[in-house]
Amino acid sequence: LNDICYVNNFSDPDYPIALSFKAGEGRQFKKEVNYIINSLRKAIPKIFTGDDYKDKKNRIISDYSNRQKKILAKFEKKMTESGFVMMQLQTSDGTIRTDLQPIIDEEPASLEKLEHLVREGKFSKERLEEIEGRRNQLRREMEQIGSESKKLAAKLEAVLEELDYSFISPLISDKFDVLKKKYTEKRVVEYLESAKQALLNDLDRFKEARPRRGEEDPPPFRKKEPFEEFAVNLLLDNSETKKVPVIIENSPSYRNLFGTLERVVDRFGYWRTDFSRIKSGSLLRASGGFLVINALDLFTESGVWQPLKRALTTGKLEIAGYDPFYMMAGSALQPEPIPINIKVVLIGNRRIYHTLWHYEEDFKKIFKIKAEFDHVMELNDKSLRAYVSFIRKITDNEPLPPFDAGALEEIATYGCRLAGRKDRLSTQFTNIADIIREAGFCAIDKKRKTVTKNDVRFAIRQKTERVNLTETKIQEMYDNNTFLINTSGKKVGQINGLAVYGNGEYSFGRPTRITVRTSVGRAGIVNIEREADLSGPIHNKGVLVLTGYLRGKFAQKKPLVMSASICFEQSYTGVDGDSASSTEIYAILSSLAHIPIKQGFAVTGSVNQYGEIQPIGGVNEKIEGFFEVCKSKRLTGKQGVLIPVQNVDDLQLKPKVIKAVADGKFHIYPIKTIDEGIEILTGVPAGKELPRGGFTKNSVFDRVDKALDKMAKQIKASAKEDESNENSKSKN
CATH class of the missing domain: 1.10.8.60 (Helicase, Ruva Protein; domain 3)
Known part of the structure; x- marks a missing residue:
């Protein structure tokens, strides 16, 4: 783990420098740099006010002042010998100008006055020309002296700067050299050297603004923080991080993920920012560890996906201000990209994953590991x-x-x-x-x-x-016989199926009456729900399986000719799933054999073409749903549910159902085949297929086989009769 600091780029402030430290060193580096700056701010002004510095400075200033006085004294002597005096005159616009005037009759006189006297004949023209010549010569010398004075002042300033440097440089260099020995990484050393030179190149920053006469403190507009460029912006601090960071970002906006450049309004009303206002985001805080984001939240945030891809592809984080509506002036600040080593974990459903996999080319390149969580x-x-x-x-x-x-x-x-x-x-x-x-x-x-x-x-x-309001309302319909369900007695071609209802957060089971009517015909099995567009594809498949089972069981030596209609009574919404396919077979067998089914039973379980019962879902809800109906109509001790044997391990019934089963008031029958189920439902042996054909006498299958044989003969006889009638019509 590392610490990341942004520092000022003294050669180009628009490009702040990112420094990387070992975990914990970033905070220490910031603390030590701040300590150095603060100690220098206290120590250096004391040097400037010290007696040694003042003495040397005063001697230098005195020396240059004497040299300037000598030059001026020499000029003044020559000016006096030439009969001139230097005057300070006020112009018409109120400014003051310096002028050289000759002394005439012990009084200074302007050239304009002398020219007027010449015109009046009171002053000779030759003398005026002589005076003008001497005046021009003196003015040239005065200009030369002014130039020399400026050079002398510049030299004085340079010498004073050298004096400041000689006093301050050792102190600054010593403090920064100590840091350079401690932090030996090349980029850190380069920054410390540039910071040292910036301080030495502008020592005036240590001479803070002072109050003017009558002020206790200088006003804010004359106060300037002269050392803000030497601050250290600790962007990532891992000093207290003991384990690999795992950051869960619940709001993956651009600012929260990548960080931002904060802007402030200066005293002139302009937006501005600098390296000290760079803020980190969760992508940087998770560097060296893991960042967990909800995929749906990520893709609902604008302007986030492309920068995230770029950061993960390049391994570098670029922090910039995000202003999608261009409401503020753009900032020229471009912080140096930060290397990051991070694992991003996107959490989402399969639909989002497959959409990204098929339509986002870079997704499969960046997110290479898929992990599925079981429920x-x-x-x-x-x-x-x-x-x-x-x-x-x-x-x-x-x-x-x-x-x-x-x-x-x-x-x-x-x-x-x-x-x-x-x-x-x-x-x-x-x-x-x-x-x-x-x-x-x-x-x-x-x-x-x-x-x-x-x-x-x-x-x-x-x-x-x-x-469970829906469940309560449906149960009321069973209680007042709005939904017709028998829980006692026997009926031919009628059986209780089981269905599961759900609203997303709660599901429950309830029985539904399934009826079958069979007759002679060639229509086969007619699914009334399908004809009414109320049957789903899985239920339609289950009905087609019934035909395969009947063909395999009863139509090996004769055609399967019958018409059978299957109906889910009082079903007005839709039916799907194949968990009622075994139930429908029982009802068909009952109708064909004219053997009644005990109405105290409900059945669930899908079936294959070989008559094997297959597992289903919602077994607990279905059992409990039928139990509630039986309980409301009175438990007789002869009621129960037939379930696939494979679903026994799924049973997690409510305590009251378990107690009723233990007391013999309710029963659960795990079965493997249609044969087992039909025997329980009718109390009649299912029957075994005999070597010479047919089934055990008076068994369910025997009666079904005979009924189908009879139907086949009736169809054949009907076909012959129709053919005979057609022939008679042809002869006539």
């Missing part, structure tokens, strides 16, 4: 310890009461339910944290020192009740 994790000791640590972290930070063993177990159970499997835990930690907090508040409300499992269950129940 579940394996249930083991390590993950359970992580869950406990997560709970502890929240209870410590909030603060909330500690969770006892029962509450911890209940949270883990809730995590399993969110994951949808017994051997998995959910990583939807936002939802888990909400339950933890609500359970904690529940315990506080009841003035308990620890959170119990009952508090967790109460929190889960409360959360459910806040979002």
Whole structure:
């Protein structure tokens, strides 16, 4: 890790210099430079007011003053001998000018006056011309003396500067030499040398503005900070950073990511900036570590993506002011680019990732590693310890009461339910944290020192009740028989299917009546939902699988000729998914065999063409949904749900359902094949295929086979009758 400082570029202030130090050295460097400047500001004025300096300065000034006096005295003597005197005259515009006038009759007289006397005949013309000649000669000598005086003043100023330098230079050089020995990096040494020379080249900066007569302090407009250019702008300070920095940028605007150049209004009303107003962003603060950004937030900010690509591609950060609307005058300041070594982590969904991968050419060059986070994790000791640590972290930070063993177990159970499997835990930690907090508040409300499992269950129940209005309204329709569902008795061609409803934040299951009517015909299986454009593609596929199963089971030696209509009764929105395909087969078999199905059962599970039951989703919601309906219509002890055997590991049922199953009031039947399911639903053996053809006598499959055989014969007879009628019409 490094520290980064911006310092003044004394040769070109528009291009500030970036200096890099080891972590912690940047702060120390700034402190020591400030100390040197402050100590010089205190020490050097004392030197200028010291007796030794004053004595030497006064001697030099006195020497040059005497030399000037000698020159002036020599000129004045010659001027007097020539009969002239130097006069200070006021002009018409109020200015003062110096003039040489001759002495006539012991009085100075102007040339204009003498010319007037010549015209009157009172003064000789020859004498006037002589006076003018001497006057011009003296004026030339006076101009020469003025030039010599200026040269003498310049020499005096140079000698005084040398005097200042001789007194101040050793002090400044010694202090900067100490720093150069400590900070030996070439660029730092070069900066210190240039800073030293800048101080030595302008020692007047140590002579601060003083109050004028009658002032206690000089006014602000005459106060100038003469040493601001020697400040050190510590842009990145890692002196207290012990680990690799991980910066999470929640608001990735241009300013927050890259930094900016702050502008201020000076006393003249102009916007200005300098190296001391350069500010860092999260991209620099994360240098040497990781910067985490939400991809959606990044791409909703204007003017950010292209500079970010450039910085990651070149490995250099350029800090500039961002003014997309050009409301301020642009700054000429161009800070030196800073080398950065950083890993940027973009967090987003698959859609954003694939969009960037396909349409942003540079994305795949810059972001080479893709990591996907699962919404579940394996249930083991390590993950359970992580869950406990997560709970502890929240209870410590909030603060909330500690969770006892029962509450911890209940949270883990809730995590399993969110994951949808017994051997998995959910990583939807936002939802888990909400339950933890609500359970904690529940315990506080009841003035308990620890959170119990009952508090967790109460929190889960409360959360459910806040979002289950749709479920409540639908349940009311079952209670008042608006939705027609039988939970007892038997019916031919009628069965209870199970569906899952969801609104994004909450899902629940409820039964739906599925009916089948079969007849002689060639229409095959008619999906009424599809005909009404209420069936999704997966459900349509599931219905087509039914035909494959029936052909494979009953149409190896005869054609499959029948018409069967399948309907999801009182379904007005849409049906999709194949979890009801096994349910539909049971209803078709019941209708063909004229064997009633027990209405106390509900069924879920998809099926393949070989009659094997396949797993489905939402098994817990479906079981609990049918349980609620059965409970509202009275539990008989003969009700239950048929589920795929593969979904047994996914069961995470509510305590009341588990209790009802344990008490024998409700049942769950895991099945592997259609054969197992039809026997449970009808109480009649499914039947086995016999070597000579057909199925076990009086079994379900036997009755179905005979019914299909009868339909085939009826179709054949009907076809012959139609052919005979056609022939009779032809003869007539």
